[in-house]
Amino acid sequence: MLARPRHLxxxxxxxxxxxxxxxxxxxxxFDDEGEEDDDGEEFVQPDPGDLVRMSQGRCTAGDVQRMxxxxxxKLGFVPTDSANNTVATPFTMLVLLHRAxxxxxxxxxxxxxxxxxxxxxxxxxxxxxxCDGRLSSSRPSVLAxxxxxxxxxxxxxxxxxxxQGILALSPLLQLQEFCKxxxxxxxxxxxxxREVVESYESDGPSQSRLRQRLVWRLSPRTLKLLRPTQQLLxxxxxxxxxxxxxxHDE
Numbered sequence: 001m002l003a004r005p006r007h008l009x010x011x012x013x014x015x016x017x018x019x020x021x022x023x024x025x026x027x028x029x030f031d032d033e034g035e036e037d038d039d040g041e042e043f044v045q046p047d048p049g050d051l052v053r054m055s056q057g058r059c060t061a062g063d064v065q066r067m068x069x070x071x072x073x074k075l076g077f078v079p080t081d082s083a084n085n086t087v088a089t090p091f092t093m094l095v096l097l098h099r100a101x102x103x104x105x106x107x108x109x110x111x112x113x114x115x116x117x118x119x120x121x122x123x124x125x126x127x128x129x130x131c132d133g134r135l136s137s138s139r140p141s142v143l144a145x146x147x148x149x150x151x152x153x154x155x156x157x158x159x160x161x162x163x164q165g166i167l168a169l170s171p172l173l174q175l176q177e178f179c180k181x182x183x184x185x186x187x188x189x190x191x192x193x194r195e196v197v198e199s200y201e202s203d204g205p206s207q208s209r210l211r212q213r214l215v216w217r218l219s220p221r222t223l224k225l226l227r228p229t230q231q232l233l234x235x236x237x238x239x240x241x242x243x244x245x246x247x248h249d250e
Contacts, residue, residue: 007067010059013051014067018077020045094126094144097175101148104171114168117151125151125197132196138189141179146190148172150197 003011048068049061059067071077098117105115125147129135135143149172156168176186 009055009057010063010067011071013048013055013057013059013064014071017046017048017051017064017068018071022077088140090130090140090143091123091126093140094122094147097141097144097148097179098122100175100178101171104174105168108167108170110168110171114152114155115171117148117155122147122151125200128200129193129196132192134192135189135196138192139181139185142181142185142189143193145172145175145179145181146186146193147197148175149186149190150194 047061048064052059052061052064098119102115126144129143129147138146149169152168152172176183
């Protein structure tokens with residue numbers, strides 16, 4: 001699908017509108033734990049006109065709706081409430097794998113201090129990982145599995161210790177086989193996940209690496225325009241005044 005640069009903002013708004021339509025009206029997060037984050041509010045679909053005003057784009061609400069129909073036709077996407085259009089996001093895979101991990105861990109006799117994870121912290125860390133560009137190309141299932149492994153290993157270091165390590169990691173090995181994730185792929189994503197989580201949670205010098213000084217790189221032509229005094233340099237070099245021979249003789 002070819003698009004002109006001037007239409008990219010409209011395409012972005014149309015895709016964002018379609019993504020909002022694909023979201024369920026009410027989503028329960030980790031409802032099997034009894035810790036669901038439900039305030040009794042339903043998700044309200046924003047109006048295309050509101051999206052245009054918030055984005056400050058030059059397109060209109062009608063342009064966004066027409067572009068959404070074109071994108072839907074290209075992708076074969078029909079925004080309905082059926083389960084066929086449910087998008088498998090990393091957060092969706094995290095919820096499913098967390099439920100499966102809990103069931104398998106209870107069946108294997110894993111200590112509760114290991115398999116009972118902080119679901120709110122998991123949600124925040126998944127949002128953090130989704131915003132990192134290094135993990136944008138990772139599979140949702142592998143990303144969720146790597147985050148679960150990182151969290152389980154952290155709970156092992158704090159509580160049970162290495163003696164329960166093999167038993168605690170057994171559910172994750174079964175989930176890895178279920179997700180058809182190779183060892184190399186999982187280790188690669190796991191390393192990036194651990195690096196992002198540790199850099200976010202640490203308060204030491206690693207935070208300073210995220211703050212970079214803003215360096216302006218200007219061309220000589222732009223630099224002359226920003227410094228008007230440079231234009232006066234040729235005028236400063238005035239030619240010397242020639243003395244007339246008559247005045248020299250006097």
